[in-house]
Structure formats: structure tokens, C-alpha cells
Amino acid sequence: MSSQQPDSTTELEEQLVLLMRGLGTRSVLYQQNVGSSLGLHNNDFMSVDILREKGSLTAGEMAKITGLTTGSITALIDRLEKVGYVRRENDPHDRRKVIIVPEYENKEEVSDTYQPLYESMIKLASSYTKEELTLITQFLSKASAVIEEQTRHLSDSRSKTSS
Template sequence: MSSERQEQPADLREQLALLMRGLGTRTVLYQQFVAASHGLYNNDLKSVDILRETGPITAGELSKITGLATGTITALIDRLEKCGYVRRENDPADRRRVIIVPVYEHNEAIKNTYSPLHSAMLELASQYSADELRLIMQFIGKTSNILEEQIHHLSTSRGKTSPEP
């Protein structure tokens, strides 16, 4: 670590940590409003986003990631399937298992909901150089890793990843 990094004022680091916490809060609130605007629960929408990241996974894997009980996941998948956001497929490697496949990307309502945010984020990103964007992306990636570590820590100390709804 360079001496310049070590000499950053503690209050500046504290301000950054508080801004990141505030960003997390606003992200959760935004997701809640998006979910409600589509008649979904927040856990439904979070699961859709998880599937966007992971691609097709089993209900058990989704349960592990979210910390939701398998019965809750079954009802969640039923709702998402009814809305056309996912479909169930038999696992080709094990016909007893079911894979949850995301199919919401072609949903016009979802595209229309996220389009203004996407456009605003692209506009914001255009204000930075390529090097600055790489640094921001590196910071966000490392932040995500820290959050994953903290989720793991909480899940092992409490026995689950997140509280039930």
C-alpha cells in the first residue's frame, strides 16, 4: 500500500463508508419500489436479480443464496413463473432436480422500468474517463466481495443468509 493511501484522512474514509451505506439503503428502497410497481415482493425481485447474475440454478441453490426456506422459495418461484419471469426445467444431469431459468429479460415491463435508471447511469458514466471508470469498477467489485464475505460471516454465525420476510 502506498504512503499516499495510508495518509488519507480518517474522516474522508468515514465519509466514504457512510456514503456507501446510504447507497445501499437507496438501492434497497429503489428495488422495493420496482418490485411493488410490478406486483412483486422484494424477495421476488431480489431473486430475479440473483438469477440474472447466476443464470439457471436449482431452487435449493436459490434458497442457499437468499437464506429463504425452501417452502418460501417454492412459493416465490410459483409467483415468478406465473408472472413470466422464470420457467422450471428438468435438470438434464438429474431428472429429479428442477432448474429455475430466468426468462424476464424479454419482459417489456421490466425493460421499461429499468430503462430510465440504465440511461441515467450511462449518462453519469460518460462523465468519467476510461481509467476513472476502471477504478470505480474495481472499487465496486471489491465492495461486492466485502459484502459477500460479510454475508457469509453473518450466515455462519446466525445459521442463515438473511431473515425470512
């Protein structure tokens, strides 16, 4: 695909959207393989890795963000607590709530698994000028916001339908 040279802006826009979708698929597959390499059950790691960004969440919040049922999330937390990847804790701001605290970031096998991707990405980034990096990071930031908004939209539509 990269060897094609689209000659119109419209084609370039379509190509960008296709590439974003392809990047999404590859991210999903990469994360699934990280989970497998860590010896975790199916897609467990993929669903829990949101804690790295969002910090501690309740099981209900995790269900809403991930799109999994609360039953699936409870089973997932049980499995990950057993191997020490997360722990349950009373929310210091609201003792009636139980929050899920990530514990996997300090695990050597997790950082070791991500290290080769990190290095390859830094290598790719270093092939760009400061101006190019600024443009690309701004695009990535906006694209992330778009995907996050669309995820919220899907999650909210389901809540409305089910209530």
C-alpha cells in the same frame, strides 16, 4: 453530505463506508419499487433477480443465497411461474434436480422499468475520464466482492447454527 469536505483520510474512509451503506439502502428501495411497479407480490422480484447474474439455480440454492426459507422460496417461485417470470425445469446435468430458469429478462415491461436508471447511470459515468472510470470500476468490483463474502459468511453461520 457531499458538500462536507472531510479533511483527514480517516474521515474520508468513514464517509466512504457510510456512503456504501446508504447506497445499499437505496438499492434495496429501488428494487422494491421495481417489483411494485411490475405489480409483483412484496419483494418477489428482488429475491429472484439474482438469477440474472447466477443463471439457473435450484430452490435450495436460492434459499441459501437470498436468506429466505425454502418454504418462502417455493411460494415465491409458484407466484412468479404463474406470471411467466420464471419456469421450473429438470437440470440437464442432474435429472433429479429441478432448477429455476429466469424468463423475465426478455420481458419488455422489465427492461422498460430499468431503462431510466440505466440511462442516468451512463450519463453519470460519462462525466468521468478514462483514468477515473478505471479507479471507480476497480473499487466497485472490490466492494462487490467484500459484500458477497460477508453475505456468504452470514449464510454459512446460519447453516452451522441450524445443523
